[in-house]
Amino acid sequence: MSDSPHTPAITAQPHRRRTVSRRRLRVCHECDLLVALPRLAPGQKADCPRCGHTLVRRHANPAERSLALALATLTALALSVAFPFIGFELSGIGNRIELTDSASILIGLHQPLVALCVLLTVIILPLVYLLSVSWLCAGMLLGRPLPRSRQIARTLRHVTPWMMADVFVIGTLVSLIKVVGMADIELGMSFWTFCAFALLLLMTTQSVDKDWLWFSLDRRAMAPPGAVPGRTASEQNLCGCATCGLVNALPAHGKARCRRCDEPLHPWHGINNQATLALLAASVIMYLPANLYPIMVTTSLGSSSPSTIIGGVLLFIQHGDWPIAFIIFTASILVPVCKILALLWLCYIVRHEQAALSPMSRIRLYRITEFVGRWSMVDVFVVAILVALIRNGNLMSIEPGPAALAFAAVVVLTMLAAMLFDQRAIWAGATHNNNENRKEPNHV
Ligand SMILES: [Zn+2]
Numbered sequence: 001m002s003d004s005p006h007t008p009a010i011t012a013q014p015h016r017r018r019t020v021s022r023r024r025l026r027v028c029h030e031c032d033l034l035v036a037l038p039r040l041a042p043g044q045k046a047d048c049p050r051c052g053h054t055l056v057r058r059h060a061n062p063a064e065r066s067l068a069l070a071l072a073t074l075t076a077l078a079l080s081v082a083f084p085f086i087g088f089e090l091s092g093i094g095n096r097i098e099l100t101d102s103a104s105i106l107i108g109l110h111q112p113l114v115a116l117c118v119l120l121t122v123i124i125l126p127l128v129y130l131l132s133v134s135w136l137c138a139g140m141l142l143g144r145p146l147p148r149s150r151q152i153a154r155t156l157r158h159v160t161p162w163m164m165a166d167v168f169v170i171g172t173l174v175s176l177i178k179v180v181g182m183a184d185i186e187l188g189m190s191f192w193t194f195c196a197f198a199l200l201l202l203m204t205t206q207s208v209d210k211d212w213l214w215f216s217l218d219r220r221a222m223a224p225p226g227a228v229p230g231r232t233a234s235e236q237n238l239c240g241c242a243t244c245g246l247v248n249a250l251p252a253h254g255k256a257r258c259r260r261c262d263e264p265l266h267p268w269h270g271i272n273n274q275a276t277l278a279l280l281a282a283s284v285i286m287y288l289p290a291n292l293y294p295i296m297v298t299t300s301l302g303s304s305s306p307s308t309i310i311g312g313v314l315l316f317i318q319h320g321d322w323p324i325a326f327i328i329f330t331a332s333i334l335v336p337v338c339k340i341l342a343l344l345w346l347c348y349i350v351r352h353e354q355a356a357l358s359p360m361s362r363i364r365l366y367r368i369t370e371f372v373g374r375w376s377m378v379d380v381f382v383v384a385i386l387v388a389l390i391r392n393g394n395l396m397s398i399e400p401g402p403a404a405l406a407f408a409a410v411v412v413l414t415m416l417a418a419m420l421f422d423q424r425a426i427w428a429g430a431t432h433n434n435n436e437n438r439k440e441p442n443h444v
């Protein structure tokens with residue numbers, strides 16, 4: 001392990017006699033290895049030496065940086081809600097929608113759950129996240145945490161995976177390409193501010209250093225005495241908190257909770273994939289109506305034509321829109337199917353030692369599966385936008401089909417299945433001193 005000034009050394013070897021502050025000990029959530037963080041300068045990050053998972057990422061002036069980004073993002077969101085989003089004009093009949101119409105019109109068309117899904121992922125959860133980050137960072141800048149800071153900091157981890165403003169931008173672009181040939185489209189000011197909002201939201205989530213945040217909320221918390229870096233937490237009867245990162249000693253009886261944030265701990269008790277398998281089974285069941293029923297019904301000059309997901313892809317191919325056909329096919333058909341198959345396969349191979357793939361390849365497969373899952377929501381957003389935008393009665397209007405809800409359920413269920421898959425199972429059979437899997441800590 002290099003000790004050059006550009007590569008901060010992570011202490012992960014039990015043989016190296018080195019006194020490490022208990023404050024610096026962390027458990028990697030992906031492979032369960034207990035590691036000691038080096039001193040990190042702003043701009044540096046520390047990766048797990050065993051699986052490469054980024055443990056912490058430090059920033060210069062973290063409170064000022066995150067607060068400034070969160071306030072800028074909130075401003076962009078306020079502007080996005082206040083102004084017209086897109087305008088649509090066909091044969092002299094015009095229609096202008098605001099961002100919130102993509103959800104409110106779905107409620108009027110008896111799709112309240114799809115509307116809730118759109119509203120939560122695009123506006124409400126990002127709003128909760130941004131207000132929480134602002135509240136926490138304001139406390140840091142004032143020198144003492146504001147009331148309820150711990151409860152608020154706990155919610156950040158649960159909210160982050162469900163924010164999908166960037167997916168909504170892609171959904172809007174696909175919707176526009178779908179209608180641009182048949183009508184005049186006008187991009188409102190809110191469209192541009194929403195693109196800025198999606199970008200700023202990504203920058204805000206990247207700027208939040210969870211490890212620093214929790215350390216600022218409670219500077220006294222440290223790992224239990226006797227914790228040895230370089231061995232897994234489970235073999236030392238320890239468990240890392242997934243919410244705040246503190247290393248906790250496990251009690252002999254009863255359910256364990258984190259000493260610092262009070263979230264339930266999830267100690268390693270061997271391979272248990274039942275929750276993931278149950279959610280995958282549910283998503284396979286929901287995948288059938290999602291593809292067999294129409295996702296939207298288009299009325300044009302008095303005649304209605306329902307279209308399924310695959311029907312929509314074929315229509316784009318007929319019109320020669322290959323790039324959009326590719327996006328919809330990838331997001332709506334390829335990604336959900338591959339995600340379900342990849343998770344099923346991972347559940348199988350972690351139980352079979354002789355099965356193919358090294359632990360590093362397995363964890364890469366899992367990371368890809370987790371990363372791409374949310375992008376499937378693009379088709380649900382396309383339906384929400386088209387339904388709100390095209391409401392010209394018998395001349396031309398679009399209504400949501402029953403597959404919209406089923407497909408949203410597939411996306412949510414597969415995301416939950418990936419979240420509940422315990423990555424530690426991938427490393428359970430691997431020896432943690434295997435240098436083949438080691439990766440030098442990175443410096444940015
Ligand atoms: Zn790791």
Ligand SMILES: [Zn+2]
Pocket residue numbers: 241242243244245246258259260261262263
């Ligand atoms: Zn905790």
